Amino acid sequence: MTGLVNGAKYFFAVKSYNSTKTVESSFSNEVNTIVPTPSTITADFSANATTGNPGMVVSFTPVTTGTISQWSWSFGDGGTSTASNPSHTYNLAGSYTVGLTVTGADGTANKIIRILLRWLIRLSHRL
Incomplete structure (x- = not known):
């Protein structure tokens, strides 16, 4: 009915x-x-850091609603993951667009954020 x-x-x-x-x-x-x-799927996530030096390991934590059956991460440097809570090492300075796409019985949702890595030069000062 x-x-x-x-x-x-x-x-x-x-x-x-x-x-x-x-x-x-x-x-x-x-x-x-x-x-x-009907339930809806939403995708969001946070990163433990979004700026830093090359060689930085970034851990990602998803914040989603709905029943998720598939995770698809793109780290902006060619790296990908299907884990729900991945970590990724960024080896080169640059700006990276990180994307998460989640899929479930109720549809698909995605979210992107930007990671910025710069070479930081530390000067030692001697007196």
């Missing part, structure tokens, strides 16, 4: 007829409807 409203009361009656079209049995009942709400 379609068009039922969540929480509304409906009365259903069923009658069974025999071949001579006389009522053989009947049943009726009042029911409260519970219409399931």
Whole structure:
């Protein structure tokens, strides 16, 4: 059935007829409807660092809703992962676009962030 409203009361009656079209049995009942709400998938994530020096290991933590069956990470330097909580080492200075795509029975969602790695020069000062 379609068009039922969540929480509304409906009365259903069923009658069974025999071949001579006389009522053989009947049943009726009042029911409260519970219409399931479709769940949605959302994707978000955080990184333990988004700026630093080359050689930095970045750990990613997903923040998702819905039942996720597949994780797909792209780290912006050609590296990928299908783990839910991956870590990745960035070896060269540069700006990297990190993407997460999650898939489940209710659809697909994605999110991107930017990682920026710069060479930091430390000067030692002697007196």
